[in-house]
Amino acid sequence: MARVEVVPAFPITPQTTIIEYISEFVANNELDAEYIHSEGEHSCMGMAVGASLAGARTFTATCSEGLAYMHEVVAQATNYRTPIVMAVANRTLGWYWSLGPDYSDIMPEMNLGWLVNFVESNQECLDQTLMNYKIAEDYRVLLPTMMSLDGFYLSYSQERVYLPDQIEVDKWLPPYRAPYPLDPTESKSWPSSMIPSALHTKYRRLHEEVMEDAKKVINEVDKSYGETFGRSYGGLVEKYRCDDAETLMITMGSMTTAARRAVDRLRKEGENIGLLKLRFMRPFPSEELIELADQVNVIGVVDRAVLHGTGGGMAFQDIKSALYNSEARVPVKNFITGLGVEDIPIDDLYAMGKKIMKISKKGKLDKAVEFIEHEFPGAANPVDYDFTDETCIHPGSDGCAGCGASIIVRTLLNTLGENTIVINPPSCSGVNYSGVVKVPWVLANFAAGPAYETGVFRALRKKGKADRVYITSYAGDGGTVDIGLQSLSGAAERGESIIWLCYDNEAYMNTGIQRSGSTPLYSATSTTPVGSEWKGKPQRRKNMLMIMAAHRIPYIATASLGYIPVLNREIEKAAEITRNGEGLAYIHVHQPCTTGWYFDSSKTVEIAKLAVQSGAFPVVEIDHGELKINVKPRELKPVKEYLEPQRRFRHVTDEQTEIIQKHIREDWEALLKIEKEGKLPWF
C-alpha cells in the first residue's frame, strides 16, 4: 500500500510471513518493487541503507538474532538519515533460545537514534506502517523507524483488517523524494559518514532536537490519518479509561488487548484504574507521562524485557527517569512477565491490577520489581528407551516423517563416535535432533558456526586433546553457503583441523523453505514463488566444491544420503585428516527434503539416488587436490526423471529442462576432464 520501492529480505522466524507475502506480491506484479534476497541480515540492512540513501522508499523486516546481527548497520542508518521502515517481529534474543516474543531483541537497538514504536493489533500494524513512512519521510524528522510487532501473536496470526483505499493512500502518502539522494545526476550533496570530533556533541544535540520535533510530527500524522481514513491511535500514547483514574497500568504491544479486558474487570469491581499504552518508546513520551503521573497515585508497568544489571524492565527504567526531575511523586511498580513466548493472560494482568490497587490503598510500595513466574509442568510422557552402545541417536525425534537429515546425522555420529562435539548453526536439525543425540550439541550463531568450532578446536589443542575429540558442524546450506561463508572461509584459510559437514536441502527449511544460495535454478520456494512475473529462482546455485577447493584445504567431498557407504568412507577420511591436524575437511551432503521439495515422504532416498544418477548432484572428492568422482554412473539418466517427482519444479517447461540438462552435461564433462588430469593445478 505504501508503494515501497526496494525490499531487502533475509528469513528469520517469526518474521517470515512478512517477507514471503511481499515476495508473492512482487512475483505477481502486484507490487512494483526491487526484492533483494540477501545472504544475511548484516547485508540486508546494508542494502536497505544503500537503497534509502539512493532515494528509494525502503522496507525490511527482521527480529531477534537477525536484528542483533544487523546492529552495526542499524546504528549507521541514523546519521545517514535514511527513512527506512523496518518491522521487527519481536522474538527473544540470546540465551535460552525461543522463537517467541519478548522485547529483548529491540532493547539494544532502542538508543541508536531510530524512532521505535510498538503496535497492538494487525490493523494497527497496517495503519502504523503507512503512518511510519509519513513520519519518517517528513523533512523535520527524516529518520529510520522500527515497528515492533509481537512475533507469532501478530506476525503469525490472521486477523481481518480494513484496507484503506489505494487512491486515497497515494494522495496521503506521495512518493518519497530524498532531499539529498545519493545520485550524482540529481544532487551534489549527500549525507556524510564522518564529522570532526569537535562537532560530535553538537550533532548529537541536534539529533535530540529532531527527536523532540518528531513527537509533534507523530501526533500530527496520527491525527491526519484519523481524519483521512477514520482510524487514529492517539499518537505517542493511547489512553484507555484514564479520565478519572486514580492508578495507572502501563503496557505496550499485543498484551494491551488483554490488559484492556483486565482493566474492564477491575473497573466493574469499582477499582479506579486506567491503562496507558506506550505506542512510541523513542522518542519517549515524557510529557504525556508526567501529566498522568500528576493525576494518579500509583503506576504499575508491565515489561516484557529485563535490563540486566538494573534490576528492572525496559519501560520501568525509562518511566522512572522521565518522572524523577518532575514534580510528580508517585511510586512505580514493575511487573516482568511473558518472556520467551510465555503468554500474558487476562487473569495475570487482573492480578497485577489488584496489586497496583493494593499499593494505592496502602500508600506504600514494598517491592518495586516483581517477576511473574509460572510453574513448568514438566515434559510429557518420558520415553522408555536407553541409548545403545552402537548408536549415538535416539529414535522419536521431532523431525518430519521421511526426513533425510536424520539419516545423515546418524551416519555422521555413528562413524565419529562418542568423543564428538557438534556445532550447529540454526537449522531444522538443531530443532529436531539436538535433543535426541548422545553427544554435546551446541547451537552457534548463524554467521559464526565455523568460529565456534575454531574456538573449541584451539582450546582442545591447547589442552593436548585435539587428536582425541572430533569437532564437526551439522550445518544447513544457509549456514554454509550464505550467512556462514565468511566464517567458513576464514577457518579453511587458517587451516583449523575441524570437520564442516553441510547437509544441503537447497533452501532455508527451518524458517519455511526460503531460497538460499544453494537453491537450484528454477526451484520454487516461499521467497521465489511462481507468479505471473516470477517463475522460481532465476539464478544458478553456488559451486561450493570449487569455492572450497580454492582454499586448498586437504579434503573436500560431496555426498548423498542415497549412497551411505560412500558417505561413511568420506567421513572416515575427514576424521583421519582432522585427527592428524592437517586442516579443515569439508563434506557437502545432498539431502532431499520431503516437506520443502514437495514429494512423497517415502521417496527421500529414491530422489537422492536420482540426483546422483542424473548428474544433478555429482558425488566427488578432492583429496589433497586429487579430484575423484566417487559415484560414477555408466550413463547419466535424463534430469527430467529427477525433476518430475518434485513439486518445486512443477512449473518447469521443456525448454527450461533442456537448459538444466545442458548445465549438467557441461559440469559433468568438466569433472571428468579434471579427474583425468589428476591434481588441481593450484594445490
Added chain:
Amino acid sequence: MSQSKEQVKGLALNDIDTRGGKYVGNWRVYRPVILYDKCVVCGLCITFCPEAAITRGDEGEPEIDYRFCKGCGICANECPQKAIEMKKEEEEE
C-alpha cells in the same frame, strides 16, 4: 581459592540423562509390515529408516519399534525384495 559447582546459579544444563525422543507412532497414517518370508536380511531398511526405529533382532532380522515409526514409507520403498508392505492404520475406536 576453591570453588564448588553448587555455587553456579542460573545456568541451564544439558546432559545425556535429559536427552531422548518421544513416542511418535501416532503420526502414522500407513504402517510398514515386514513380510519375513520375503526378507533376505540385507539391512537396507535399517540403514535408511530416518527414525532409527528399525533395529536388528537376535538373528539379524529387522524389527520395527512401532512406538517410534512415523510411517514415512522409506523402508518399503527401498526394500529390494518388496518385503515391506504399507498398510493403512485402522481408525481408532
